[in-house]
Amino acid sequence: MAKHPITDVPTSVYTLDDLAKLTDYSLLDNLNCDPDATETGDDYQPRQVFSGHYVPVKPTPIASPLYVAHSHTFFAELGFDHNLAQTHDFARLFSGDISDIPAPMRPYGWATGYALSIYGTEYIHQCPFRTGNGYGDGRAVSVLETVINGNRWEMQLKGGGPTPYCRGGDGRAVLRSSVREFLVQEHMYALGVPTSRSLCLFVSQTEQVNRPWYSEGSYSTNPDITVSNPVAISTRVAPSFLRVGQLELFARRARFNSHPEALQELEKIVLHLIEREYQNEVNHELALAEQILQLASAFRERLTTLISHWMRVGYCQGNFNSDNCAAGGYTLDYGPFGFVERFEPYFQPWTGGGQHFSFFNQGAAAKTNFDMFCKSLQPLLTSTPEALEELNQINLGFDSIMQQKMDKMWAAKLGLETFNSELFKQLIRLMAQSSVDFTIFFRELSNIPEDISELSKSFYETPNDVLNEQWLLWLQNWRSLINADEDINKISQKMQQVNPKYTWREWLVVPAYQQASVGDFALIHELQQVLTQPFELQSPEVESKYDRLKPKEFFAAGGVSQYSCSS
Ligand SMILES: Nc1ncnc2c1ncn2[C@@H]1O[C@H](COP(=O)(O)OP(=O)(O)OP(=O)(O)O)[C@@H](O)[C@H]1O
Ligand SMILES: [Mg+2]
Structure with missing residues (x-):
């Protein structure tokens, strides 16, 4: 099969058949499938996955799905007609029902395993088997890979039901967390921050799950009640969902010689990462060691750029471990995040996160993840000591590149050269x-x-x-x-292009997911409008509602200023 069979995209895609024509699993087929996986994809019980890069698994549809929203910006970029989002077939697929989809789409999706490290310390006991073989996408199921206008996109259902990596969890995401992730991905994109994107959001009209959360008016640090919340599926889209934690899993297996093909599986996933994310930066004709060095440099470049953007817009990823660090260098996993309002250098909204993942410590957290990334590449360089040393130098250079990026970003925020x-x-x-x-x-x-x-x-x-x-x-x-030589209005304009007017204010988002849980999506749609034009001057009504200080009563409010459970 040709790698990119379809490059001509219809200007409007009206049916799922048209989307099906754009699907392309050729790169996925280069990877190893878990040899113990069932052929049907009915694989919902927690179990150990000892080898292979992915497990075929069917998503579990949410009951009685209802359309909530789709990303207008992203639909336009993909060439999708807006009417598509509300068609029966589209709603079925993106609410998790893939029982009747047209070929060449497959009647199953896939989930991947990854390793967990907490601030650089490797954990293997976090899965029910205490081996690390049961950790991975517990509720994220990819359903589609497509090449549109030469760009490859993977579409992944978050909250798509349990997978072998669910560790006893229900595989679901509640409407609250799904609304947050859906809105913020497109906000980040509009802010100019590399990110996974939002395609659409569906909620169940009948299915609910319980989650610990905060009572009305609570100032508690941790959730004080259990609430029943509608389940939802949001579809997120990225060139790949490869994480540093994924490379780390295969590197651990290679280091421990867990099975005869462990080293080869590591090599395959690294080459796959290059193919999916770094085709322009890494020359695939070079020897493997050279490619690995180019990959490490390119990821260092992207990761340091990413952190400087996070700092620019006041974003804090409160749990920046390697399993939440996309190997493509974009923002991933919008659960434990927040945006700083009243400035505190060590702002951290996620109560499980700790100061090491706070706002001003994100450069150091990224460095820890980059260190793990390099460590994961090492087993492939044991026969080339010079390359191993060069990798070490790339790793050691992280701080100075991070500093340069940060300096440049702060200078731009201040309008200085x-x-x-x-x-x-x-x-x-x-x-x-x-x-x-x-x-x-x-x-x-x-x-x-x-x-x-x-x-x-x-x-x-x-x-x-x-x-x-x-x-x-x-x-x-x-x-x-x-700069006295430059027109002051020009400097002002440049500053306005890096300093947004509208930002994510959690207390303005809370009512949107609260109202959505009783079937009113108007505020979600309003927020979509406001947050996807963060640098623009919007109407006076929008300005008076959204461009303002956080009211006093929301300081320290549970579920608004701090939150623990993000799922
Ligand atoms: N309700 C759930 N059922 C099954 N697995 C879950 C559930 N909630 C979280 N997990 C899994 O627990 C791990 C840690 O959760 P975390 O909140 O970081 O991830 P997430 O928000 O689900 O996902 P992602 O990192 O894919 O955005 C992940 O591997 C995730 O898949
Ligand atoms: Mg995560």
């Missing part, structure tokens, strides 16, 4: 001491104010006289560093 370390340190100290909103502050700063009063919209409390004085000095200092 070069980063000024002293100015930056003073700013962070002042921001932390003054109780200031991260997004509003940088957006207002983009107007290049002369006086601190022009930034008042971003302050939760009026600064005292001492702080006021320091802010004045800082502003003068900053303005003196702005």
